[in-house]
Amino acid sequence: MSTPAAWMALWLLVLAALSLVRLGRGPSESDRMASVQILGSLGVAIAALLGTGTRSPAAGTVALVFALLAGVATIAYARRYRPPEEGRDDVD
Amino acid sequence: MTWIDGLGWGLVVAGGGFFTAGTVGLLRFPDTLTRLHALTKADNTGLGLVMLGLAVQAETGRDAGLLLLTWALVLTTAGPVAALLAAARSRDGEEEG
Numbered sequence: 001m002s003t004p005a006a007w008m009a010l011w012l013l014v015l016a017a018l019s020l021v022r023l024g025r026g027p028s029e030s031d032r033m034a035s036v037q038i039l040g041s042l043g044v045a046i047a048a049l050l051g052t053g054t055r056s057p058a059a060g061t062v063a064l065v066f067a068l069l070a071g072v073a074t075i076a077y078a079r080r081y082r083p084p085e086e087g088r089d090d091v092d
Numbered sequence: 093m094t095w096i097d098g099l100g101w102g103l104v105v106a107g108g109g110f111f112t113a114g115t116v117g118l119l120r121f122p123d124t125l126t127r128l129h130a131l132t133k134a135d136n137t138g139l140g141l142v143m144l145g146l147a148v149q150a151e152t153g154r155d156a157g158l159l160l161l162t163w164a165l166v167l168t169t170a171g172p173v174a175a176l177l178a179a180a181r182s183r184d185g186e187e188e189g
Contacts, residue, residue, distance in 0.1 A: 004101050008108050008142075015115040022118050022127070030124050030181040034131050037173055038118060041135045041166060042111065045142045048159055049104070052146045060158040067162050071169025078176030 005053030009046050016042045033074050040070020096148060103145030110138030124181050132174045136167055 016039055023035040043066045051059020117130025143163040150156035 004104070008104055011108055012111060015111055018115050019118055026124075026127075028124055028181055030177040031127060033177055034124075034127055034174075035118065037170065037177075038114065038131055038135055041139050041170075044162060044166060045107070045111065045139055048143060048146050048162070052149065055151070057151075057155060060155055060162070064158065064162045064165065067166045067169070071166070071173060074173045075169070075176060078173070078180045 005049045009049040009053065012042050012046050012049070016046075029077075033077050037070055037074050040066060040074075043070070100145045100149040103141050103148065105145075107138045107141030107143075107145060110134050110141060112138075114138060125178060128174045128178055132170055136170050139163055139166055 019035050019038045019042070023032050023039075026032050026035060044063045047059050047063035047066055051057065051063065111134070114130050114134030117134060118127050121127045121130055140163050143159045147156035147159045150159065
């Protein structure tokens with residue numbers, strides 16, 4: 001496998017592990033979802049790097065799916081916890 | 093290694109630097125809103141540089157186009173994501189007192 005791709009993918013993996021610290025500690029739920037979004041972006045970069053490093057075209061599709069999942073998951077979460085409005089009783 | 097490869101990997105390394113800055117910001121910034129700034133500015137720029145660096149070296153035009161399209165998708169979702177997270181934050185503050 002191409003060496004620069006391997007090293008950069010490894011470094012991004014280290015960053016992903018570090019972002020888990022915020023996932024555990026971040027005082028508010030928005031902090032944790034921001035960590036999830038960052039994990040998604042890092043996952044896209046790692047998948048693209050591995051795809052280029054191993055000359056595998058399928059990894060580009062993996063990166064695309066990852067991008068969709070991260071974005072949709074975070075938006076779905078944020079939609080559930082809308083800012084409080086008067087007279088609303090349908091949100092936890 | 094041709095100059096195209098050198099340019100590509102230079103962009104990828106620069107992207108890695110931006111990702112590093114974004115993660116450091118996520119860990120070290122004092123407030124939710126500032127952490128969202130790290131997420132939207134640094135990480136998306138890092139992703140763009142990595143994708144650009146890889147697209148420059150891609151085997152076919154289709155592969156390069158797919159990489160850049162994925163980056164465009166991440167950018168498109170990251171904007172509303174950050175805005176919604178910032179809006180949801182006010183509710184979290186009330187719940188957690």
